[in-house]
Amino acid sequence: xxxxxxxxxxxxxxxxxxEEEVKEPIITGKEPIQLHGKFADDTTAYEIxxxxxxxxxxxxxxxxxxxxxxxxxxxFNHGGVLDSGAISKKMLxxxxxxxxxxxxxxxxxxxxxxxSEGEYAFGDGDVEDVLNLLKAVDEIEHADDENVFMYGVSxxxxxxxxxxxxxxxxxxxxxxxxxxxxxxxxxxxxxxxxYFLYETLGFLDANLSSYKExxxxxxxxxxxxxxxxxxxxxxxxxxxxxxKKLAEKLKLAHKNVKMLLFDSRxxxxxxxxxxxxxxxxxxFSQYKEPK
Numbered sequence: 001x002x003x004x005x006x007x008x009x010x011x012x013x014x015x016x017x018x019e020e021e022v023k024e025p026i027i028t029g030k031e032p033i034q035l036h037g038k039f040a041d042d043t044t045a046y047e048i049x050x051x052x053x054x055x056x057x058x059x060x061x062x063x064x065x066x067x068x069x070x071x072x073x074x075x076f077n078h079g080g081v082l083d084s085g086a087i088s089k090k091m092l093x094x095x096x097x098x099x100x101x102x103x104x105x106x107x108x109x110x111x112x113x114x115x116s117e118g119e120y121a122f123g124d125g126d127v128e129d130v131l132n133l134l135k136a137v138d139e140i141e142h143a144d145d146e147n148v149f150m151y152g153v154s155x156x157x158x159x160x161x162x163x164x165x166x167x168x169x170x171x172x173x174x175x176x177x178x179x180x181x182x183x184x185x186x187x188x189x190x191x192x193x194x195y196f197l198y199e200t201l202g203f204l205d206a207n208l209s210s211y212k213e214x215x216x217x218x219x220x221x222x223x224x225x226x227x228x229x230x231x232x233x234x235x236x237x238x239x240x241x242x243x244k245k246l247a248e249k250l251k252l253a254h255k256n257v258k259m260l261l262f263d264s265r266x267x268x269x270x271x272x273x274x275x276x277x278x279x280x281x282x283x284f285s286q287y288k289e290p291k
Contacts, residue, residue: 026050026136030061037093039100041065045092052108052132053125055117059133060087061140062095062105072147072288073137074098075170076107077130077163079154079177079268081122081196086114097277104143108133122155122200123214127162134168144291147171149284151228153268154238155179161216164223172287174228174280177238177268180246181218182211188239217242220249226256228283230276234265258283 029049034040046061064071076095079085087109098105108129112120119125130150137143150170152160157178164173179185186197186204201210212218227250231243243259250257260279262272269276 024051025139026132027061027139028056033092035089035093035096037096039096040093043096043099045096050108050133050136052111052129053118055111057111057116057118057129057133058109058114060092060095060105060107060109062092062099062107063140063142064099064102064104067104067142070142070144070291071102071104072149072284073104073106073140073143073145074284075130075134075148075150075163075168076105077150077152077156077159078107078110079152079156081155081193082120083113085155094273094277097274098281101281103149104140106133106136106140120200123158123162127159127166130159130163131166131168134163134170146289149173149287151175151280153177158182158214158216161223162214164225164227165216165219168225170225171289172226172228172284174230174283175243176230176276176280177232177235178216178229178243178246179214179238180216180242182215183208185238185242186211217246217249220246220255221253223250223255226283226287227258228280229257229259230269230279231259231261232264232266232269233261234263235267236265237267 027048027050030046033045033047035045044063044065048059048061049056078087095105109116110126110129111118137145148170149172150160151174153176157175160173160175201207229243229247231240233240247257247259
């Protein structure tokens with residue numbers, strides 16, 4: 001009787017194993033690329049292809065050279081509209097700051113940008129591309145899935161707010177010159193940007209819900225991770241008032257937020273890149289789980 005029971009249990013285990021679906025890898029392609037610049041020697045860089053909702057999306061993976069132990073991970077969300085903000089070699093060389101400081105970096109090119117498949121997305125499909133790439137952390141050798149962080153620049157700040165709202169499993173986040181209020185942004189935008197918003201989301205009055213869904217000032221209470229907000233005082237593209245307003249909303253909701261305003265007239269603080277990266281690094285360091 002015992003032998004029969006044992007064989008029956010083995011049979012059940014065999015059937016269960018056969019029924020389980022084989023988990024397909026999220027990263028489907030990886031090609032090494034050569035970087036130059038200050039931190040190139042500290043970085044092993046790859047252009048990757050990964051699956052996001054059935055689309056082949058381009059992205060990048062940067063790792064510290066000679067990595068032999070677990071390292072924290074940063075998800076970087078780029079800015080710009082259409083191909084104007086696509087991740088460039090120069091951008092990757094700036095991101096190598098993080099590998100120099102011991103981080104693994106992931107970055108999505110978003111659907112419809114560069115070589116990525118799919119239609120261009122602004123505040124919806126691009127957010128899904130970020131959330132899907134985050135799932136690949138488990139596939140990356142030496143990636144510490146308990147210490148994952150996220151930051152974005154300009155439109156990437158908007159994507160960061162949305163990803164956090166949608167449950168991105170990150171310890172802390174940061175935004176540089178982030179878009180937090182498309183409603184006021186539409187009203188204040190120059191004609192070229194207003195036309196882009198109209199083409200992408202439609203007229204403001206007829207599509208107000210679409211604008212608010214992408215504007216963190218309307219749902220600040222749903223941001224539940226420590227958040228660092230950085231903005232140029234004389235930002236000519238995204239008014240600094242957007243970040244001030246979001247910081248105020250977060251404080252009223254008793255959220256963990258810190259705001260830093262830089263004395264600069266450059267939208268993405270290109271005149272103070274290393275300074276703001278150091279501030280983001282200090283912010284993330286506070287929330288690392290010790291090993």
